[in-house]
Structures are given as C-alpha cells and as structure tokens.
Amino acid sequence: MIGLSKSCNGGGALANYVLNENKGYELDRNLLCGSTPKEIVEEMKVIQDLNQRATNKTFSLVLSPDIKDSQKLTNKELKEIAQDYLTRLGIDPVKQQYVAFVHTEKQHKHIHIIASRVQPNGKLISDHHIGKRGQWIAHEIAKERGLVSAKEKMFENIKNIDQKKGDFKNLKTEIFRKHQSIVRANPNTLSNYIKAMDKNGLEIKPTINKQGQIQGFRVIDKGTKTDHKMSDINSSMSGSNLIKNGLKNDLGIPLDKTLQAVEDRQIHKLKTKTSELNTSLLKPLKTASKGLKPSLKNFNFSERKEIKTKEDYLHAIKEYKFIEEVVKPVSIINMDFIEARRQAGILKDYESKKELEKIEDSEKSEKEIKSNQNNLEI
Template identity: 30%
Template sequence: MIGKQRKGSGFRGVLNYVLDPHKGRLIGGTMEGETPRELAREYAETRQLNPSLKKPVYHVSLSLSPGEHLNDAEWNTIADRYMIEMGFARSPYVAVRHTDRDHDHIHIVASRIGLDGKTVSDSRDYERSEKVIRGIEADFGLQRVAPSREAERRALTSGELRRALETGKPSVKMKLQRIIDDEAKHSLTMSDFIKNLERQGVVAIPNMAGNGRITGMSYQLNGETMKGSDLGKGYTFAGIQKRGISYAMERDLEELRRQKEINARDSQAGNDLTTHQVEGKKAVTGKIKEVCTINGRDHVVIQTDKETIVIPASSLDKTAAELKKMVGQEVRVRGGLRVRIDEPKERQMER
C-alpha cells in the first residue's frame, strides 16, 4: 500500500475532485453531508474554531498494488484506523473510493482542526504514516511496498510527472535513472562505470572526504545536478556497489578525483561566464557550426541570426559523433547553459 499526504487551504476544490461522480463514491467517514457543497459547509464550521491555521485541509490517498482489491467495508475499516492512528480521532473526515485507475484506492479528506479547536500535529507525519501503513499491510495480508526513502528507484513527484506530460519529454530524473541503469549493467568497476556515464553525457560527482573516503554520489546531466539519494537508494554510492560494481580505493580513487576536479573547473568556468550568459528560458534557432571540447566536455557551437552561442552537447540528447554529422543543420534549443563565445574573456577550446 502506498500513502500520499497533502495539505491545503481550501476544502471545496479537493472535495469536487474526490467526489467526481465519474470517479468515486462516498464509502465512510464521520460527516453528515454527501455533496461537496454540504461537506464544505461542515468543514467551514470547524475552521472557525481555529481561523489562524492557514492550511486546515488534510488529504491522503491510500493505494493498493495492482491486482489487489478490498471491499467497501474493508476500506472503511482501514480509513477509520488510519485516521485514529494519525491523530484525527476528533476531526471530521470523509472516505471516498475511486475506481478510475487500474489500482484500487481511496481518498480521505479531513480537517486538521479537531472539534476541540486544536490543530492535529503534523510532526514526522510521513514517518508515522509509513508505520501505520506497514501495520495495515500486515493485518490485511496486503503486499508490502517499500517506503519512498527505501525505494531502489524513486518515482516522479506529481509536479515532475505533470511537467513530463505537458512537455512530452522525460525529466532529467527519468533520463539519469535510465542511463545509470543501462550503464550499470555493462560496468564491472567504479572507474568503468564513471567513464561509461561520461560517454552518455552524465558526470558522476563524488562527495569525497579529506582522507579519500567516498561518502556519496551526485550526477549531472544537461547542467542539472541530482543527488543519488534523490534518484533512489539504488543510485547512491553504496547502491551502485550493490549492483555488482566493485570499488577499490587504490584502483578507482584517481578516476573519482579526476571527476571531482573536472566538475570543480566546470563550475568555476560557469561562474566566470555568468555575466555573459544568454537567457536560458527563451528558445533559439540556429545552425550547428561545430562541435568542440571545453574543459573536457563536448559542446556544440550554434550560429543564430544575432549571435554565436555554445551549449553542452548533452542538452541535445546526442553524442558528439552524431552532432558532428549534423554540422550545418538547423536546431532549436531551450534552457540549459548557453553562453556567448565572442565575449572578451579567454577560454581554452580543444578542437
């Protein structure tokens, strides 16, 4: 079972969503109303008991794994138990079952203000929710789902998923997870793994202690850096080793230090070029002039009508070899590091 919690300021909007007649039906709770309007009116009464609370809405969805199903009575029991163990015993709430997806799930909408006017504590609510859910899974014989912090591969947040759907393109998180998964299958040592990632445009950045001990790993793609733990447990330095990629300090430390030094140089170069940076949000169209290397990284020089700019080759999702074949072709780019190459500051470019 997976639980997702949200807090908000308005009851009517979330009630309209969960009680959409095409998606769900009311199966339980402690309130008299049945429509969004009736329920919102009841919630408004408790809101007056503590008007200073800016986000009185508590919304949680509880979802089963694909293939698992419960009846309404079982879901109602689970909703009551979840609310009591999360501290909402004295707060009004409703439970709504949705059948619009391939996994059985319910939504619970509650007031964070109890009938005594006190605010329900949200201290460590995510940890407490995980504990409650683990107990429900055990008692109802449900499949145990690893908590988000334990997941080998972290799922997209709702915002990341929405942006991916809007743009039609995978997010940097999705790209990094896919590339790392692919390269981990073909790497035996940490040095091999880092070099293979580099060929795919991904920079592995070790978090290194003074004695050379590696305490973590981050990854950079298209100018965006993410910690391994943000991608999932399987993408941390320890997680990579559990995939069968060996690390020996005497063999791999030099390669890790090289990566760290390259990243430091590139970061400094980025700082030096800040005043000459082209606005990254506006899309530009131009022809590929050449492919070059700056500080050990492949870049593409693009000639537009107004200026000549350079962008990381990885931002076009192509290898340097592929881009060299595209010299003279027109491309359209948006975002990423785009810097004028005709600024007075000198910069070493290896042709």
C-alpha cells in the first residue's frame, strides 16, 4: 500500500477532482453536510478562515492498496484504514473536517481524502515531513493488516532488477565472446557474419531507417528471447565497428550516410595498403635479382621447362635458389599459391633429374665394365 500526503491551499479544483461521482463513490465524512464539491469547500472555509496566517490550509491524502489487496478489501475495511491513517498523521477523525472518496476508474481501488488542516480553535495541524510520515504510516498499516507494503514491494523490485542486471551482464559476456570468436575467423562479409552468429544461437537483425537504409544492428538471443542493440552489448559490436573489422555489406540493403562513410574509408585504406604492399614486394625482388642472368631475372612462374639435359638441371637449381632466397620470403604475404605451385614443380623436376643421373651413372658403369673386360682379354 502506498501513502501520499501533502498540504495545499485546497479549493474547488481539488474538490471537483476528488469528489467526482464518475470516478467512484463516497466512503466517509466528518462534520460536513454539503452535497456538492462547492458546498463542502465552503463549509471547510468557515473553519479555515479562523487562521489568517497560513496559506496551505488543506490536506490532500491518497491511500493506494496493492491491486490484489484492493479487490479483496471491503468498504468497512477501507473506512477503518482511512481513519487509522488520519489518526496516525495527527488528524482526529472525530473532531476534524474531512471527506473520503473511493476512486474505482483505474484497475484498483484507492482512497482520496480531503481534510481541513485548521482545527476548531484556529490552530494548524503540523505538516512537517508530512510526505515521509505518510509513506511510513501506510507501510506500518499494511504490515499490521497483512497487506502488501510499498516498501517491501520496492525492495523486491530492486532485488529483481539487480538479478536481471546480473543475468544481462552474463548474457552480454557470452554474446561478446561468440562475436569475438567469429570475427577472428574473418567472415569477410556481413551475411557470413550473420550466418555464423545464427549457428551460435544469436539472430542478427539490421535496423532500417525511414529511408530504407541500414543504420545499425540488433541481436536476439534465441535462448532467452531477449532483444538488444549490438552497441549495448559492446561498443566494438556497433555497425561502424563491424565494417571496420572488414565486413563488407552484401545484404542488398544500402547503408546510411554514417556507415557508408565508414565503408568508403575502409575501401580507401585497403587500396592504399595494397599499393604499399606491391611497392614493398618489388623493391626486394629488384635488389635480389641483380647479378642474375637476364633469362633468370624474367623467368615465367606459370611455365616450367622440362629437364632433359644437365644444363636444364643447372638452370632449374638456379631457379630453385632464386625462389628460396628471394621469392619465398616475400610471397608469404600474397603469393603463397604461386610459390607452392612453383616449388612443387621444381621438386618434381629435381627428383626426375636424380633418376636421370642414376640411369646415366648406370650406363657409364656398364661401359667401364665392358672396357675393363676388353683390356683383360687383350
């Protein structure tokens, strides 16, 4: 139950709102005979005029039980609660003018009370910390009557919020861990990234603006069915940072101005790096090829001459050394496939040459044996 209390100057506006028959019904009154809001205000004014110094001569009070409690409480119980509340605030329900009205227009019943702050002797009832006192009194009445207390509910809500915060923190950590793992695998495009996240139980949805452009992304955890902005999980998961990680937009939906500018900068950086890389590759090749024969400087990587003679073999060995000492170190960056294919071909030729040498040695040995035999016969 919630208790709201304040002192005010009262008047017709307050009375018309509280004593509105379309909102509910009258619960209780004391020392008042008027049948309309205007008449009740005028009756209170007679006593309130006994004090000419005060400005706020009226108490406006609200008692709002929990929705479940309000459905069970009878009018008798509501009246007892209202009078108990007045008494504990220092407002005598027997000697002081007041009217209590139950509002039923909302989901739960709640009590509005208009009470005169001026006593019959002209003295004022203290309104010192009336708001805080009203909250605490409502809490005490609720506990005594076995009703739901606003303070207890507040503590329960705080506990639930803390629990949810803890759960969300754990969820954020898990989502970010999966994101990092997928980004490290270099998915290259947004569609590949989205597919990989989907396999990990996370649905990624682009946020589309009124112009039909992508302005960001949201992630839905399939287990908990919770929906979050990607940037709320971690700033590195924002749309701009996804593009900075090298993910190209292949979703068939244009990017907004901000994301498009990021993608354009990434493309420019890539072109610049490629140009610098090509320059850095040519320099060591030119330096290392000095002193080599012209035919060896310009050998064709895609064609390989079949080894038939020792001259072919020596030429192949020079090419092999050139690849090992010059091409291989720099080709690791962007010519691995060329080097691997070339290496495989040369190694194959090298093995073929070994077989050729064995045959030649064997033929030479046979000739020497025959020559020795002829010498012996002579």
